Amino acid sequence: MFHPAFHDLLKPQWLTTLAELKVSGGMAVSELSRRLDSSYMTVKQHCEDLTKLGYLQRSRVPRTEIGRPEIFYRLSDKAEGMFPGIPEGFTLEMLDQIQRSFGETAPDRLLFQYFQKREEEWKEKLSKGTTLLYKAQLFVKIRSQEGLFLRCLHDDATGVITLREFHHPLARVFAKHPRAIEMERRAVEGALGVKVSRAPGEGVGDAPPHVDFILSTA
Numbered sequence: 001m002f003h004p005a006f007h008d009l010l011k012p013q014w015l016t017t018l019a020e021l022k023v024s025g026g027m028a029v030s031e032l033s034r035r036l037d038s039s040y041m042t043v044k045q046h047c048e049d050l051t052k053l054g055y056l057q058r059s060r061v062p063r064t065e066i067g068r069p070e071i072f073y074r075l076s077d078k079a080e081g082m083f084p085g086i087p088e089g090f091t092l093e094m095l096d097q098i099q100r101s102f103g104e105t106a107p108d109r110l111l112f113q114y115f116q117k118r119e120e121e122w123k124e125k126l127s128k129g130t131t132l133l134y135k136a137q138l139f140v141k142i143r144s145q146e147g148l149f150l151r152c153l154h155d156d157a158t159g160v161i162t163l164r165e166f167h168h169p170l171a172r173v174f175a176k177h178p179r180a181i182e183m184e185r186r187a188v189e190g191a192l193g194v195k196v197s198r199a200p201g202e203g204v205g206d207a208p209p210h211v212d213f214i215l216s217t218a
Helices: 004-009 012-024 029-036 040-052 088-102 106-126 132-145 171-176 179-192
Strands: 056-061 070-075 149-154 161-167 196-201 210-215
Touching: 012 029, 012 040, 012 070, 012 149, 012 161, 029 040, 029 070, 040 056, 040 070, 088 106, 088 171, 106 132, 106 179, 132 149, 132 161, 132 179, 171 179, 179 196, 179 210
Parallel strands: none
Antiparallel strands: 056 070, 149 161, 161 210, 196 210
């Protein structure tokens, strides 16, 4: 989720604040305090501290009801650097070199082997899961350790389980080698043992773009 060093350097309350703002794209203090189950003034102070350090941007937005404008916070560019990514320049250059040396389809073959290995590793770690929901929640923890930022959403009424992804370290690799997107989906499907559909979402309002992996419960 975050670079491991930040867990040692930043207060836990700061990390949870940053995580909520990453998922939402930005939030007023009143709503953020409800999400974090903390007092308005405590959350505001954490946000002000993070703003002074350059991790948040502060603005004011009109209230929907009568009253003074609300204080609104969103992540700054500096904060985005807290989320893990691969050394993209090096990785993309290596894939380009492999393509030049071994042919047009060589990067895809290499990525296919990579995701096959990831599927085997995920499947082994999930093998003790007794229910699909438990496996999905465990999978989120595993992928968070790999640098992704995602949440497990469970609709109690329908039973639908969705893994919503907000950050992926391989995003630029996927942009240049789009076939790897389907390779990853199939690997997720194989690891969880159910049909998985992938649906990119643009986000609404301040909400950031995301990708949903929807797990079939049929």
